[in-house]
Amino acid sequence: MIEITLLDAVALTGKNESTLRRYFNKPENNQYRVIRAGKLFFDKDALLKKYPATISPESPGRLPESPEQTPGQNARAPEYVDLGTHHAIVAAKDETIQSLQQAYAMAQEQLIKKDEQLTLQVSSYEHISREHNRIVHDFQDILKQLPERTVQPEPEERRSKVKIWKIVSLVALAVLIICAVVFGVALFNGYRFRP
Numbered sequence: 030m031i032e033i034t035l036l037d038a039v040a041l042t043g044k045n046e047s048t049l050r051r052y053f054n055k056p057e058n059n060q061y062r063v064i065r066a067g068k069l070f071f072d073k074d075a076l077l078k079k080y081p082a083t084i085s086p087e088s089p090g091r092l093p094e095s096p097e098q099t100p101g102q103n104a105r106a107p108e109y110v111d112l113g114t115h116h117a118i119v120a121a122k123d124e125t126i127q128s129l130q131q132a133y134a135m136a137q138e139q140l141i142k143k144d145e146q147l148t149l150q151v152s153s154y155e156h157i158s159r160e161h162n163r164i165v166h167d168f169q170d171i172l173k174q175l176p177e178r179t180v181q182p183e184p185e186e187r188r189s190k191v192k193i194w195k196i197v198s199l200v201a202l203a204v205l206i207i208c209a210v211v212f213g214v215a216l217f218n219g220y221r222f223r224p
Contacts, residue, residue, distance in 0.1 A: 052079060061076075161210075
């Protein structure tokens with residue numbers, strides 16, 4: 030069995046790669062294809078039975094291939110490559126490279142934009158956290174400034190007023206903390222408050 034690569038088969042027959050792959054992927058033709066070292070090889074005789082050769086070594090406009098052979102390539106592989114086919118393959122690869130470069134540049138721009146958004150959200154969250162800490166610190170200072178009282182038994186009416194005052198101050202503190210957290214979550218999720 031004389032084996033040739035997919036590109037050599039394209040050059041020899043003038044058929045499209047997908048046409049050749051489809052033909053050799055049929056169950057009845059699987060025996061005529063080999064995958065070796067990640068390259069696809071076809072049986073030259075089976076290929077030429079289905080698709081006759083459109084080039085010959087005597088045809089003008091052909092260049093000899095390099096004498097170097099890849100592992101697994103048969104010594105009787107085609108000796109000449111069609112320059113037109115070669116240029117078409119190179120042009121297709123150049124287009125693919127260019128489209129991949131454009132996709133890479135777009136992905137890089139999107140990544141930069143996302144990074145800027147994250148930086149803005151983190152700085153907003155840090156600002157909210159500092160503001161929250163400042164409010165808590167101020168509240169603690171106010172509590173420290175209240176006069177200290179000695180524990181004396183108080184009348185029942187006075188105790189209930191003190192309890193109510195403590196409950197009201199704790200509720201106010203809880204409301205402040207909840208507002209700060211809600212404000213922080215809103216900023217972190219992208220909501221922008223105008224100054």
